[in-house]
Amino acid sequence: MKIGIFFGGTSREREISFAGGRTVFDNLDKALFQPVPIFVDSLGQFILLDWQYIYKGTIRDFYPPVSALPPSVHHLQVYIESLGELSAEERAEAIAQVGRKVEAEQLPLLMDFAFLALHGPGGEDGAIQGLLEWLGIPYSGSGILPSAFGIDKIAQKNLLHALGRPTPGFRVIKAEEWDSTDHAATLAYLVRELGLPLVLKAPRQGSSIGVSILKTDDLAKFEAAIDKSLFRKTVTRADWQRLGEQDRIAWVQHLTDIREGIGLPVVINDETAPIYHPEALLTALTEALETAEAVLLTNVDGETQVLVESFVAGREFSCIVVEDPNGLPLALPPTEIVKGEEMFDYRSKYLPGLARKITPIDLPEAKIQEIREACEEMFRTFGFQVYARLDGFVAHDGRLFLNDPNTTSGMLPASFFFHQAAEIGLNPSQFLTYLIRTSLAARRRAGLRPVKLAQLLDTLDTAVAGRQHEATERIRVAVIMGGYSSERHISVESGRNIYEKLSSSAKYAPVPVFLTGSSDEHKLYVLPVNVMLKDNADDIREKIEHAEAGEAAHPILERIRREAGDITRTYAGQALAQPRRISFEELAQLADEVFIALHGRPGEDGALQQQLEQYGLPYNGSGVASSSITINKFETNKRLREAGLRVAEHRMANKLEWRADAESFYRSLETQFPYPFIAKPADDGCSSAVKKIKNRAELEAFCRLIFRTEEDLLAGPAEVLNLGFKEEFPRKDAFLVETLISRDGAAHFLEITGGLLTSYDENGQLEIEVFEASEALATGEVLSLEEKFLAGEGQNITPARYAPDPAERQRISNEVKAVLRRVAEVLDIQGYARIDAFVRVRAGGEVEVLIIEVNSLPGMTPATCIFHQTALAGYTPYQFIDRILEFGKARTAKAVPAS
Template sequence: MKTKIGVIFGGISREREVSFAGGRTVYDNLDKSLFEPIPIFIDSFGNLVLLNWEFVYKGSIRDFYPASSDLPKSPHAFQVYAESLGDLDSREQMTLIEKIGSRLDPSRLKELIDIAFLCLHGCDGEDGRIQGLLEFYRIPYTGSGINASTIGIDKVLQKDLMSKMGFEVPANHSIERERWLDRTAHSEIFQELKKKVEFPLVVKSSKQGSSIGVSVLRDDNEEKFIEAVDQSFFIKHLKKEDWIDLSHSQKVLFVKDLCDIREGIGVPIKLGSRMIYHPEELLSILMQVFAESEEEILIEAVHGESAVLFESFISGKEFSCIVVEDDKGVAIALPPTEIRKGAEVFDYRSKYLPGLSRKITPIDVDQKKLDSIRQACENLYKQLNFDVYARIDGFIKDDGTVFLNDPNTTSGMLPSSFFFHQAAEVGLNPTQFLTYIIVTSIRARIADMNEYGSLTKLLLKVERQIEENSGSETSKKKIAVLMGGYSSERHISVESGRNIFEKLASSEKYLPIPIFLTDNENTHELYTIPVNVLLKDNADDIKEKIDHYKVHDVINEIISKASDITSKYGSKESLKAPQKISYNDLKGMVDFVFIAMHGRPGEDGAVQSELENVGLPYNGSNPGTSEITIDKFRTNEILMENGFQAASHILVHKDDWLKDQNVSIERIESHFKYPFICKPVD
């Protein structure tokens, strides 16, 4: 019987979308030969919901909860979460939940799951509360225990403890919310701060993650200081003169941004004695308030922040390091990743949107500095009594000084996260790494929950199944996952290929083999690639690694130190150097090819023809159909010839456009009225 894993995700925090996306990644990547994933969604009201599986694959929480039929009309098209429906009673909440699954009483969890895989972020997820609830019901869970989680959520407490433990800590200062709400104290607080922390400095919400509520102050400017602290406390002082200067569309945009849970202060909102749940309601009240006698108002998030931390801005290379532990509890820092970002702060957008930052693993420093980073991270992991794994961020200065920053008891679990990226460097694909996390977490709970009987049996069961499955790869159907290419869509192809690889890697039937295609329309070069290359940022990074493949000395050292982990959960082939192969070679390696390519040569019939030439089956249409559908003009012509409705169109050739643009424009304008759509033919 498979072990039932309750994937707990969502939540009430500002990071709920990161949690939802991470939960989906875990749900997909759990080894289906060992585990049965059970999706348990926590909604905006803190309800546990046994989620119908189809909702796991929605793009965001707002795409399915609350259902569109339950949303109030919004003339300004504000997008909202369930809390914007108001202070709903239990029956009303149940009505919402029944459309996506069934409500769970916490006391029933033990009947449904064997262990909880926590993908929650922020309050009620990383602060020890969910851990305490699960321990009360004697349910094991992943990651650190209650005490470490309490420390991991609180940046002010962390700084105090780290300083007392002898770690390098930047100059810092903190203030409490109640003092800040006394506006007459702002100048005094600013003067106090300047005596303790020099500019530039960083302003942070004490208990937020994903860089929410973070800003940098470069200058001695009290007005900007007040604005930054308000942002970190999730409050807004709004003056009548500023409001009335806005156009109507600007007022709508202001309210939209203010109610955003990541960039603004979120909802519900307190405005004096009034509680406001919906952006439309806020917009209406602001119109009314400033039409009367009010000159300035205070808008506060109900879910605000209790303290704000100030610390010196550190100039140096920024890194993030995942720390794990072996069977004996020895901490092992994985290769730290350097974060190269476009913005001053590695903010929410930089962390979770592709292309806004780059990851360099290991960080580009000499061996001595690398060792210093890893040793500091391992020491902090032990000093704070973390369990199973942690993500520790920091900076290293040119002189080698290491500043550790924001130790986290959990990590983002999106496919591109540090969590999977660094595990891949030592040879573990996402499915293998998640199996390691589960087994190590059961072992940790045996120690701190004093639940030796049932948990020991669970541990022995899972480890026995892992051992039994260790030779099963030979019986699985081998699937080449073909990605890359040379078109402008090659990066999207890599994302698709990784997604397919990870889903197949977690299956009971298939063994995926990642194949990268490059070069040009005349020549296809195929390469087998190891998992650490597969998880690089984009297609160009993968190509660069293929051309200059080398395993860094520190990674070899970590692989050796973590051999108990990699030998048990990994594969000998996982870090094999890229190899150039032919289509004939591919025929001898796999049973089937999954084409995960976009644009040429994956959608134009070229790859399909090559595969047919060597007798390899593949997904999708045949070469002839692919050759037609890559060409939008030809496709539309065929549709119209066969009686289908299609948009009127003309084809403008590049040579004609370059020869005389005016002639081409005249031809276009004689055929179409504005507006019209212009798109590449393929």
């Protein structure tokens, strides 16, 4: 069956939709379905996307293509709406570089079924559902009416209120009323009617976009919150003049961000001519504020109303409800969202490890059942179909409030969507199959082409039944993930991605294995799918500890698994097990080879590789000796410098020296490294504690944090270094100090990350394939964790833009690749790796490559830029992973002569 996956879209949630579409594309059971990627751009055009672009980190990394961009002083990445009013020819030219434009009437020729991974307006509001109904294409999820209702928070509140259902008190503020009333009086009225805190929402947005919490009776903050929900912003001359040139650029970038800012295009003071491009806005603001005291920026597609709710103090949860095989609602186990005082915002929702998700919510069984029944009732009341995500609160007094039902859900690998389905034993691939089958049945019940859909249902049911009885001999791969370092959450993301890529293949049978413990003892556990899909490494470790303590499954889980028994038996075939500890000897019996998805220590340091070699288990990445060097950034720099390669000036700074005489320690560093310089751990990655140190206060704060004895961060130093919410900052006995690599007068200067892959030629000699490097764009002082791993956050241009002229760009690229190959040779890198560097291009064309670090087991999360690079070389992510595994087997065979 050909499955058209619709992703991207016109809404502010398009990046999460893009990432979710990729998850669906990867996890569809390839024995049952053929995925057809339909990228919807922000102008609403349908594009049959070339496969390699699915693996870009963000939409802006590939669309609009670089050739379609206007000349730009600051090289800012933009969406296609920032190119202004394009002609039909210009639109067609942009599309032709990434795929093929598809007219609506052509869609039925491409697909049998449409899987909707779209979010927000244009995706969840009934519009695309209506088009597909018109075309006779069955689609996933709810139909037209429940979708239209499901996106309108105000309509939902009015219905819940009319039915007497418990929901937080609310009021609605219309934009035209707001502009003509006394703001202070409005705030006083809302505080009197609803109390504090107040929750302000954009009524047709998801992913917490346009949401604020007002905790105090503060008029300025209230006005800012209203503006945020209406997607507009007042800029004063005083504020603008306080900003330097670089700060103004950063401010405009943040303002025009579709998730946290107001987006583009905008109008100034209700003028008729929109401003499309951030650089045009930069100029327009500067000119307007020369004469005006303040200007009002308004997004042309902003909201016209603001929903204001009373704040519910209590436990927050989210519950996926699906239709069972009889068409009745079945609530999966509700998940509790555990956080501090912070709002569950876009960043917390989609970056692993920031908010704890506990399934089921930690409440008595009767209360959880009350939540489930209330969610099932809302599902019926609103007429939802197939599946929905219902959010709510349990107040401190026990009252239950339901809020913001969604007819779709985020579809990242560890989102609520897959996380809760795993609790009844379905992996992502199996759950998607069930939803497609259920959607076909729902569309047929509603009268859409009943004869054709009956045939599709019969064909699918037969194929699903056949899958349960297949007896294929597949290669068993233990995917080891987790660890106990600051990189553990990203390691789980990498491991899950590898597992999902392998499990959808016909060649491999992956086995998820979690590593925990300490440097003294590595503990290995085989994971069932429900534990593997917990939100992060800490949640997985907690579930293992509960299992080891002999705790039985939560009674509500047992109940839901019984209720979902028909689904599980049909689509998964077997019941869930408990996490099980295994020895390395048992690992060798369980698996034919190993994929190490760990980052930092352990994993990249050679210790784990040494144990695997003892049992003859092939593994990915470099060998023991090379890994033990590249894990240490100081030792890596030293080896490379001795080989004549360029690296930053560097030294180790030790805790003992700091403790003995802190003042002498600081002066010694300041003498050798003028401010600003870089301080970072020598053996941690994922941007953990990588800081640009600009003065003595920051140096002292960095030392106090990294040399601290307690686990928790110290509040004062953390504030000095502007650490983000739950930012990882490991404790070490020493750290690495490096000179800050700067432009140094070069005509062109950029940060790059380049991947490579090794193989053996027919004579058994090692060959190194170096890919086109990616240009990494940091919005802050260094590349952040979010820019590397949060969907839609990082900006990577692949291939790197070394020069505007294609021939000159390729010449420089070849020189850079030659240096990266030399790095691999010097360090004896094998398998694959990622090398980070800065590149300076002098006015005369001379190329200087300064190496920053080497990752022998680079991140393999779904959107990591190594997949962008391998796609340019013609490898799908699965093919790249397959090549890595094949090399590991070949190396093991080469090391053990035939007896």
